[in-house]
Amino acid sequence: MTQLYLQDLAPGQVFHTAAITVERDAIIRFASEFDPQPFHLDDAAGRDSPLGGLAASGWHTAAMTMRLYVDSDFRLAGGSIGAGMEELRWPRPVFPGDVLRVRIEILGARASKTRPGHGIVRMRCTTLNQRDEPVQIYVSAVLCRSRPD
């Protein structure tokens, strides 16, 4: 697996992850531990909510997105440590049986002002369902290594 350094990255580059099917049991298990609200746990409560059905916690979608990202070919040297997000949105719910994948688009890459030998990569990660509809969009800044001389 090729490791990517700051010098390898440029605006406009796009990377794609594999896909994962979201299991109903996984939705309920995650919600039971971290976001035990009725619409993440129960069909009837989901239907009666603005989500329109039993749906994954947004944080579960974020966590699944991270797993797809980590397992993808987009592999920063030294790993991906998030410095922060400018935005994070969940434009539509994630339902049992949905198939998710992530599109990673490089928006910029620059040297770090404070950390020698490192840079900051700005990227938009869009999580899409099986109908190519965005279910999560974030823009983040991630620390990355500069290629050794």
Added chain:
Amino acid sequence: MTQLYLQDLAPGQVFHTAAITVERDAIIRFASEFDPQPFHLDDAAGRDSPLGGLAASGWHTAAMTMRLYVDSDFRLAGGSIGAGMEELRWPRPVFPGDVLRVRIEILGARASKTRPGHGIVRMRCTTLNQRDEPVQIYVSAVLCRSRPD
């Protein structure tokens, strides 16, 4: 438990959650499933990384924050469904043994333009460790119900 409606919320209100101790096993278990990067799994890899030690995935911190929020006295009628975040930052790592709690500050509350009977609450949620240092900060917009006439 009192349920809060749009009319109950005003800028400047502050709510506090209970606290949770972050267990080493929980850090490794979450990371194994969702963010299997070495610095979230292994002490030596953590020490060799910019995190400075085995540290929780930021998404784990976000998930633990959500659990503290859901279990708190800040209970919106109809539950908390996030419309989106303006920012999400992890200013410092979360290490095993850290004790986290969340400060919820209402920034604004207004009627929804598109969803009758609902409003949007804007809030800043700051997750603090046992030294009162922020480990996560986000500003989010959450759907809430208007009080029935």
